[in-house]
Amino acid sequence: MMTKQFANVRTQLPGPKAKELLDRRHAIVPDAVSYGAPTFVNKAKGALLEDVDGNTFIDFAGAIGTINAGHSHETVTDALKDQVDRYIHTGFNVMMYDPYIELAEKIAKLAPGAFDKKVMFLNSGAEAVENAVKLARKYTKRQAVVSFAGGFHGRTLMTMSLTGKVKPFKYEYGPFAPEVYKAAYPYHYRRPEGMTEEAYSRHLLDELEKFFISHVDPSLVAAVIMEPVQGESGFIIPDKAFVQGVKQLCEKHGILMIADEIQTGFGRTGKYFAMEHFDIEPDLITISKSMAAGLPISGIIGRKEIMDSPGSGELGGTYCGSPLGCRAGLAVLEIMEKExxxxxxxxxxxxxxxxxxxxxxxxxxxxxxxxxxxxxxxxxxxxxxxxxxxxxxxxxxxxxxxxxxxxxMKAGVYDNVIRLLMPLVITDEQLQEGLDILEEAVEAVLAPAKN
Missing domain, CATH: 3.90.1150.10 (Aspartate Aminotransferase, domain 1)
Incomplete structure (x- = not known):
């Protein structure tokens, strides 16, 4: 273990200022809006957070994976300061602006797929998924959508319907959107005893073929949506054969594949898009989170013919693809390449x-x-x-x-997983200290149980 250089917790947590803010928070903000750390941020830089009481924390959560490029990176803040001086918002549906076009062009070139693409921007990950489903239905003239058990796609009606975990996301919030079906997703750690990874994947693909007999006819399915790595379920990673098998079934039945890359995109898995690990070219890709270093923006990347299937005015929104979000997105791409x-x-x-x-x-x-x-x-x-x-x-x-x-952060189908989403600009020294702290925490909790 190394001596701490970065984490510096000087008071009993939460500190006095945080306690006062917590009281005010509980008096005015619904308890349903949860929080992990019972304190409030004062400053954030790179992979470090300072709270209102002067305590410094190493960030292994990255605001649920939105800060791959780090907190308050100068390339991002400089771009935002410049943009604020020019204009803050005009509404792309009213008067357009070039950062939207430039960001769309760059993202289209980076996305997997040897075909012509188009890109549209929205506000949140859930909104991107909602619109991806709309696009799939419009293009295929079909209504049904298949998602996977354990998946998370958002908290709006459609995305909540697609999500494959009941609590805390869906409990007592029904009825849900119709024509949404759930298929099994490979959870290799919990596969049947004695079954190899290859056999397990083959079994699930066979079950998916039967699924199209027992649950919904494939001729009625517009799209299959999947996370390349399931986030909220505890970073469940499918094998390549399964993901490719799903894509092959989609192609066989004329079903579109939507890759939900909202948490996996922009470098988190070591590639711009996690689907690159599986040699897959999705028909539609949803993006958000780390694409703009914390600015609220999302997007859909898709085949040109799919993206052009709705008529003029059928897609959009007041704040979709805001100038600030687009400038931040361009800055993130610059950071990703340079660093x-x-x-x-x-x-x-x-x-x-x-x-x-x-x-x-x-x-x-x-x-x-x-x-x-x-x-x-x-x-x-x-x-x-x-x-x-x-x-x-x-x-x-x-x-x-x-x-x-x-x-x-915690996660998991059974809420028994600790997941790490540290900013990718974290230094080795900060990373190792954070891992030391995590190891010390595990030892502190488990050592008494061993004695």
Whole structure:
């Protein structure tokens, strides 16, 4: 373990200023709007956060994966300052602006697919998914959509309907949008005992073919939507054969494939888009989160003929593709190229997985660890043989890490996963200190149980 250089928790948490703000927050903001860390940010730079009481934290959450390019990167802030002086908003549907066009052109060139593409911008990830479904239905003249168990696509009516986890996203919020069907997604850590990865994938693909008999006829399906790596379910990574098999079934039946790259895109997995790992060219790709370093913007990249299928005025919105979001997006692409962010994600992922491997060997409670690039997670269990999830232990480790100066996130189908989404500009020294803190937190919670 190295001496702490960056995390600096000087007061009992939460501090006095945070406590006062927490009281005000609970008095005015609904409890349904949750929070992880019980404090309030004062400054953020790179991979470090400072709260209102002067405590410094290493950020392993990245605002749920929106800060791949780091907090307050000068390239982004300079672009925003320049844009604010020019104009803040005109409404692209009213008077257009060139940052929208430039960002669309650059993203289209980076996206997988050896075909002509078009790009449109929106406000949020959920809105991108909603519009991707609209595009798929318009183009195919079909209504049904297939998503996967465990997937997360948003909190609006359609995206909540597509999401494959009930609590906390869907419970008592029905009825949901019709013509949405759920298929099984490969969770290799929990595959049937004795079944190989290859056999498991083949089985799920066979089941998907049967699905088109028992649940919905493929001639009625407009699109299949999938995350290349499931985020909220604990970074569940499918194998290449499964993803390619799904694409082949889509092509066989004239179904569009929508890749939800909202959390996986812009360098998180070591590539601009995670679907590149699987050698897949989706028909439509939804993007948001880290595309603009925290500015609210999202987008859809798609085949030209699909994107052009609606008529004039059928798509859009007041704030869609705001000038500030577009300028921030262009700055992010500049950062990614100059600072070799994709390569950095691979390096970060290797360091994290090496540490996770050590923890897995040291503690029986670490049932599994997995990652793709810098999208890494640990899953905690009560027993390695039964793989019974340990939600309480995960929560204790999460809180212990916070008390030591690390901001992390929980996830998982069973809420028993700690996932890491640190800014990809994090230094090796900050990364190792953050991993030290996480390891200390695991040891602090588990050591008493061993004695």
């Amino acid at each position: 070799r962010i994709n390569d950095r994600a691979v390096s970060i992922g290797k360091q994290v997985m090496d540490r996770f491997k050590d923890l897995h060997e040291k503690f029986e409670a670490v049932g599994d660890y997995r990652g793709l690039g810098a999208m890494c997670a640990m899953e905690f269990v009560k027993d390695r043989d039964t793989k019974e999830p340990d939600k309480q232990l995960t929560n204790e480790i999460f809180k212990e890490a916070y008390s030591r100066g690390l901001i992390s």
